[in-house]
Amino acid sequence: MEIKRLFLFSLGAVLFAIGAIGAVLPVLPTTPFILASFLCFGKSSKRAEKWISNNRYFGSYIENYKTRQGVPFDVKLKSIIFLWTTLIISLIIFSHANYLVILLLIVGTAVTAHILLLKTKNIDRPI
Secondary structure (H helix, E strand, C coil): CHHHHHHHHHHHHHHHHHHHHHCCCCCCCCHHHHHHHHHHHHHHCHHHHHHHHCCCCCHHHHHHHHHCCCEEHHHHHHHHHHHHHHHHHHHHHCCCCHHHHHHHHHHHHHHHHHHHHCCEECCCCCC
């Protein structure tokens, strides 16, 4: 049983690292890796599960997943702005490689569509 926990904890750590890298690289998704790491931590270490749930940067991903409330509009907007900012920089850097420009535009469009199709979390604001 200990080997299984060690394996799941290690897998969770690797998935978390990939998710963290995905927060910076627009072609690598963040949410699936963070959620998968949360599930691995949940089966291997309650301490690690609590840590990722309370993580300043990724805790909201998990909370929104557990409650199925959706993604706040401002998070969607910031995600799309960050995505296209980094994509434009990448397009400038790799402008000589036409296939890469096309690939980046396709990925950017698909990720934008995915973000827009996610349920938007309703936030009650006082009047």
